[in-house]
Amino acid sequence: MKKDAIQIGIIGFGTVGAGTAAILLNRQKTLEKKLGFPIRIKHIADLDVKRSRGLKLPKGMLIKDSKKILYDPEIDIVVELIGGIHPAKELIISALKQGKHIVTANKALLAESGKAIFDTAAKCGRDIGYEASVAGSIPIIKVVRESLIGNKITSIFGIINGTANYILTKMTEEGVEFATVLKEAQSLGYAEADPTFDIEGVDSAHKLTLMASLSFGLPLSFKKIYTEGITRITPLDIEFASEFGYRIKLLAIAKQVDNEVELRVHPTMIPQDDLISSVNGVFNAIYIEGDAAGAGLYYGRGAGDMPTGSAVVSDIVDIARNIKTGAVERLQGIGTSVNPALRIKKMEDIRTCYYLRMSAMDKPGVLSKISGILGSNNISIKSMIQKGRNKEEAVTLVMMTHEAREKDMVRALKQINRLSIVSDKTMYLRVEGGEDSNGRH
Amino acid sequence: MKKDAIQIGIIGFGTVGAGTAAILLNRQKTLEKKLGFPIRIKHIADLDVKRSRGLKLPKGMLIKDSKKILYDPEIDIVVELIGGIHPAKELIISALKQGKHIVTANKALLAESGKAIFDTAAKCGRDIGYEASVAGSIPIIKVVRESLIGNKITSIFGIINGTANYILTKMTEEGVEFATVLKEAQSLGYAEADPTFDIEGVDSAHKLTLMASLSFGLPLSFKKIYTEGITRITPLDIEFASEFGYRIKLLAIAKQVDNEVELRVHPTMIPQDDLISSVNGVFNAIYIEGDAAGAGLYYGRGAGDMPTGSAVVSDIVDIARNIKTGAVERLQGIGTSVNPALRIKKMEDIRTCYYLRMSAMDKPGVLSKISGILGSNNISIKSMIQKGRNKEEAVTLVMMTHEAREKDMVRALKQINRLSIVSDKTMYLRVEGGEDSNGRH
Numbered sequence: 022m023k024k025d026a027i028q029i030g031i032i033g034f035g036t037v038g039a040g041t042a043a044i045l046l047n048r049q050k051t052l053e054k055k056l057g058f059p060i061r062i063k064h065i066a067d068l069d070v071k072r073s074r075g076l077k078l079p080k081g082m083l084i085k086d087s088k089k090i091l092y093d094p095e096i097d098i099v100v101e102l103i104g105g106i107h108p109a110k111e112l113i114i115s116a117l118k119q120g121k122h123i124v125t126a127n128k129a130l131l132a133e134s135g136k137a138i139f140d141t142a143a144k145c146g147r148d149i150g151y152e153a154s155v156a157g158s159i160p161i162i163k164v165v166r167e168s169l170i171g172n173k174i175t176s177i178f179g180i181i182n183g184t185a186n187y188i189l190t191k192m193t194e195e196g197v198e199f200a201t202v203l204k205e206a207q208s209l210g211y212a213e214a215d216p217t218f219d220i221e222g223v224d225s226a227h228k229l230t231l232m233a234s235l236s237f238g239l240p241l242s243f244k245k246i247y248t249e250g251i252t253r254i255t256p257l258d259i260e261f262a263s264e265f266g267y268r269i270k271l272l273a274i275a276k277q278v279d280n281e282v283e284l285r286v287h288p289t290m291i292p293q294d295d296l297i298s299s300v301n302g303v304f305n306a307i308y309i310e311g312d313a314a315g316a317g318l319y320y321g322r323g324a325g326d327m328p329t330g331s332a333v334v335s336d337i338v339d340i341a342r343n344i345k346t347g348a349v350e351r352l353q354g355i356g357t358s359v360n361p362a363l364r365i366k367k368m369e370d371i372r373t374c375y376y377l378r379m380s381a382m383d384k385p386g387v388l389s390k391i392s393g394i395l396g397s398n399n400i401s402i403k404s405m406i407q408k409g410r411n412k413e414e415a416v417t418l419v420m421m422t423h424e425a426r427e428k429d430m431v432r433a434l435k436q437i438n439r440l441s442i443v444s445d446k447t448m449y450l451r452v453e454g455g456e457d458s459n460g461r462h
Numbered sequence: 463m464k465k466d467a468i469q470i471g472i473i474g475f476g477t478v479g480a481g482t483a484a485i486l487l488n489r490q491k492t493l494e495k496k497l498g499f500p501i502r503i504k505h506i507a508d509l510d511v512k513r514s515r516g517l518k519l520p521k522g523m524l525i526k527d528s529k530k531i532l533y534d535p536e537i538d539i540v541v542e543l544i545g546g547i548h549p550a551k552e553l554i555i556s557a558l559k560q561g562k563h564i565v566t567a568n569k570a571l572l573a574e575s576g577k578a579i580f581d582t583a584a585k586c587g588r589d590i591g592y593e594a595s596v597a598g599s600i601p602i603i604k605v606v607r608e609s610l611i612g613n614k615i616t617s618i619f620g621i622i623n624g625t626a627n628y629i630l631t632k633m634t635e636e637g638v639e640f641a642t643v644l645k646e647a648q649s650l651g652y653a654e655a656d657p658t659f660d661i662e663g664v665d666s667a668h669k670l671t672l673m674a675s676l677s678f679g680l681p682l683s684f685k686k687i688y689t690e691g692i693t694r695i696t697p698l699d700i701e702f703a704s705e706f707g708y709r710i711k712l713l714a715i716a717k718q719v720d721n722e723v724e725l726r727v728h729p730t731m732i733p734q735d736d737l738i739s740s741v742n743g744v745f746n747a748i749y750i751e752g753d754a755a756g757a758g759l760y761y762g763r764g765a766g767d768m769p770t771g772s773a774v775v776s777d778i779v780d781i782a783r784n785i786k787t788g789a790v791e792r793l794q795g796i797g798t799s800v801n802p803a804l805r806i807k808k809m810e811d812i813r814t815c816y817y818l819r820m821s822a823m824d825k826p827g828v829l830s831k832i833s834g835i836l837g838s839n840n841i842s843i844k845s846m847i848q849k850g851r852n853k854e855e856a857v858t859l860v861m862m863t864h865e866a867r868e869k870d871m872v873r874a875l876k877q878i879n880r881l882s883i884v885s886d887k888t889m890y891l892r893v894e895g896g897e898d899s900n901g902r903h
Contacts, residue, residue, distance in 0.1 A: 346788065
C-alpha cells in the first residue's frame with residue numbers, strides 16, 4: 022500500500038464542517054498510525070471565509086470557490102456539508118463526474134433526489150458515504166449495511182429528530198405547552214428559526230427514507246411516508262399517557278410484514294418500561310429488529326458539530342481505506358438491490374392500538390353512543406377514564422383501544438366528531454408496544 | 463470481480479455453529495444478490511455428527527475430521543466455534559498457516575492467547591473476525607474499529623454477561639437469594655453446569671480485554687483486570703440500592719484518564735434513571751464514550767444461536783468482501799497499534815463512590831466511631847440510613863460515600879470490621895454515575 026496521503030476537500034464550513042475539520046486536524050497523527058497512511062484536508066470551501074469557527078486552519082486551506090475543490094485532480098474525496106437540495110445536488114453530481122468519492126450528511130437531498138446521485142455514483146464507479154445523514158453519531162447505516170447483513174430486517178422504530186424529542190421531553194418534564202417550549206428551544210439553538218422540518222416530522226421522514234431503503238430493499242420512498250408532526254400534542258395528552266403507563270415520542274416507524282412495508286412518522290405512545298421511552302432531550306435512539314439478531318437499540322447524540330463530525334470522519338476513513346486497497350464499491354449504494362415484490366402499505370390499512378381523548382357532555386347514554394360508533398367500526402375499547410363530573414360543561418373521556426384498522430378509526434372519529442354531545446375535535450394518537458412489544462425492553 | 467464462491471469451513475457444530483449455518487443456508491440467495499458473489503459452506507466439522515440440530519444439511523457437509531477443513535485448498539475462511547483454549551488455538555494457528563482467514567467467537571482464547579494468534583495472522587497476511595466474541599449480536603467491535611475511528615475513546619461501561627444479568631434481574635424483581643436464582647437459571651439453560659466464568663466476572667473480563675485493547679491501544683491485558691463476581695450480592699443490598707435510587711449490575715468498566723486506564727469488572731450500583739440500569743434479563747448493553755461522538759449505548763442480545771450467528775455471518779461477509787476486492791488486512795488486528803505510554807491503573811488507586819452495609823450494635827457512640835475511621839481514611843459520608851432499632855442485637859447501617867480512593871476504603875473497612883461493636887463483615891459496592899455521570903441518560 023502506498024503511503025501517500027488521501028486528500029479531501031470539504032464544501033460547507035458550518036457546524037458539521039467545523040467539527041469534521043477539527044477531528045481530522047487534531048487527530049491527524051493517530052489516524053495515520055491506525056490507517057498506515059495520512060488523510061489531509063486540502064481545502065475547505067465556504068462563502069463566508071471571515072467568521073471564526075473557533076478553529077485555527079493552516080493558511081490557504083479556507084477558500085471561497087468550491088470549484089477549486091471539484092476540479093482539483095489531487096482531491097480524492099469531496100465532503101458535502103452545505104445541506105439543502107440546491108446547489109448541493111449539482112456539486113455532488115459534478116464531483117462524481119470528476120472522479121471524486123463523496124461523503125455527505127445531507128438527508129434531505131438523498132431522501133428526495135438520491136436516485137440521481139446513487140445512479141451517477143454507480144456509473145462513475147465511486148463511493149458515497151452518508152452515515153452522518155441519519156442520527157449523527159449513531160452508526161446505523163453501517164449497522165444495517167454490514168453488521169445485520171445476515172438478517173432479514175423486520176422493523177425499525179426511531180427517535181431520530183433531536184429537536185422534536187427535546188420539545189416533547191420538556192413538555193413531559195415541565196407540563197408546558199408546545200408553543201412555549203418551541204420558543205425556548207429556538208432561543209437555545211436547539212430549534213431553527215423555521216422549525217417546520219423538525220416539528221412536522223419531515224426530517225424524520227427523510228432519515229426513515231434512507232434506513233427503510235437500505236433495510237428492506239425499497240426504492241427511496243420519501244413521498245410515500247405518512248408524516249405527522251408534534252404540534253397538536255398537549256400537556257394534557259402527555260399527562261393522560263402517563264396515567265396509562267405511556268410516554269409520547271415522535272417515532273419513525275418501518276415494519277415489514279410479508280410483502281408489505283409500513284412507513285410512517287407520527288407522535289406515538291410507547292410503554293414507560295420500553296427502553297426507548299427513556300430516551301430524552303436531544304438524544305436519538307433507533308430500535309432495529311432482525312430475524313437472526315433479534316431486537317437491538319442504538320442510542321447516542323443525533324446532531325452537533327463533533328458527534329456528526331465523528332460520523333463524517335468514519336465515512337472518510339472507510340472510503341480512504343477502499344481507495345488504498347483498491348476496494349472501491351465494496352458496498353452497494355442505496356436502491357441498487359431493490360426487492361420488486363415489496364409494496365408500501367397504505368396508511369389506511371395499518372393496524373395499531375389507539376389513544377382517544379374527547380370532550381363529551383356528562384349525560385346518560387353518551388358513552389353508549391360513542392362506544393356504539395366504535396363498535397360498529399370494529400373498534401373495541403381496552404380501558405377508559407372519565408375526567409371530572411360536570412353536568413353543565415363537557416367532561417374529558419380518555420380511551421385506549423385494542424388493535425384496529427386506521428381506516429376504521431378515521432371513519433369512527435368522523436362520526437363521533439359529528440355528534441352534538443361531543444364538543445371539540447377528538448384527539449387520537451397511535452400506540453406501539455401495547456399488544457406486540459416483541460420484548461423490546 | 464469474479465463471481466465464484468467464497469468457500470467456508472465451520473469447526474464446531476454447537477449452538478452458535480448451528481445458528482451460523484442456518485443463516486448462511488437460509489439466506490444464501492439474498493446474500494448473493496447483495497454481495498454480487500455466493501458464500502458457500504463446504505464443510506462443518508464436529509465430533510458429534512449424529513445429534514440433530516434442527517437443521518437439514520446437504521449430504522456430506524457434516525464431517526468428523528476438522529483437518530479436512532484445515533487442509534482443503536478450496537476453503538477461504540475457517541470459522542472456529544468450538545470454544546475453549548485447546549485445541550481451538552492450535553486449529554486457528556494451523557488454519558492461518560494454511561492461508562485461511564479466521565472468524566471466531568472465542569473470547570477466552572483471544573483474551574488469554576490472542577497475541578500469538580494476531581501475530582500469526584499478521585505474518586500470514588490474513589484477517590481475523592471476532593465480532594461474535596463480544597456481546598453477541600451487538601456490533602461493538604465494528605463500532606470501535608470503524609465508526610468511532612475519529613474518536614479518542616474515554617470510557618466503556620458494559621453489561622456483557624447475560625447469565626449474570628439474568629440472575630441480578632431475577633433477584634431484583636423477585637427478592638430471591640442468589641443461589642436460588644442460579645439453580646433456576648441452570649435448569650432453564652441460562653447458566654452452565656459450571657457457572658464460574660459467568661458469575662465470577664471472568665467472561666466479562668475476557669470481553670473487556672478485547673474491547674479495551676481495541677479502544678485504547680493496550681496490549682491484551684486479561685490478567686491485569688480486577689475481577690469480582692456477583693456471588694456475595696444479597697436481596698438486602700438490592701433493596702437498599704433501590705432505596706437510594708440505584709440498581710446493581712455486573713459492569714465491565716474501562717476508563718482512560720491521562721495516560722492511565724482503569725480496567726475492572728465488578729457488581730456496581732448505577733442510578734435508576736441511567737438507561738443502562740434498565741437493561742434486564744439476558745440482554746447486553748455497552749456504553750461507550752468518545753471525545754467527538756459523546757456517549758452512545760448499544761443494546762441487544764448477547765448470546766444465543768441466531769444473535770451470535772448473525773455476528774459470525776457479518777464477519778464472514780466482511781472478510782469475503784475483502785478477499786473479493788483484494789482488500790485483505792483492510793483493518794488492523796488487535797494489539798498492532800499499541801500506545802506505549804499507556805499504563806493500567808492499579809485497583810488500589812481508583813477513585814469511586816461506595817455503598818457500605820454494616821451490622822453494628824445500636825449503642826451511643828457507635829456511629830461516631832465508624833465515621834471517625836472513615837474520616838481518618840479520607841472518606842466522607844454522603845448519606846446514611848439506620849435500619850431498625852434494637853438494643854440487644856446488631857442493627858443494619860447503610861451508607862453512601864463521596865468519592866474515595868480504593869486503597870483508603872480497603873484500609874478503613876479492615877479497621878471497621880475489627881471493631882467489637884461491628885458483627886459480620888461489612889458489605890461494600892462501588893457506585894458509578896453518582897458524581898460524574900457524564901450525561902449518560
